[in-house]
Amino acid sequence: MTTELTFDELASLMKSAAGLTVKPEDLAGRPEATFADYGLDSLGLLGIVGELENRLGRSLPNDAERSRTPHDFLDLVNTVPTTGA
Numbered sequence: 001m002t003t004e005l006t007f008d009e010l011a012s013l014m015k016s017a018a019g020l021t022v023k024p025e026d027l028a029g030r031p032e033a034t035f036a037d038y039g040l041d042s043l044g045l046l047g048i049v050g051e052l053e054n055r056l057g058r059s060l061p062n063d064a065e066r067s068r069t070p071h072d073f074l075d076l077v078n079t080v081p082t083t084g085a
Contacts, residue, residue, distance in 0.1 A: 004078045005052070010070055017051045018044030027070045034068050045073075052077070 007024040014020045022038050030037075035045055042065065049065045060077060067073035 005074055007070065007074070010048075010074065013048045013051055014038070014040060014044075017047035020044070031071045032069065035070065035073075038070075 007027040011022050011024040011027055014022050018040055020039055027033075027038075035041075040048075045067070046065050049060055053060055058080075060080060064073065064076055067076055
């Protein structure tokens with residue numbers, strides 16, 4: 001995984017953690033679309049957050065699981081420092 005989470009990686013996480021197949025270009029091209037529009041519920045997003053935390057070896061902000069859109073999620077996740085303070 002790259003330093004910043006990309007739409008490609010988010011689409012992969014949606015597939016592995018929630019069983020949803022979404023094209024990365026659909027995520028990138030629809031900034032107002034919510035996770036619900038893609039069929040992802042709060043438990044699915046929580047699974048994505050957990051898998052991402054395991055991959056990164058660190059916690060994400062508590063707000064991550066409340067993100068409404070993929071764009072909001074990436075903005076939040078990609079602003080978290082990569083080293084612990």
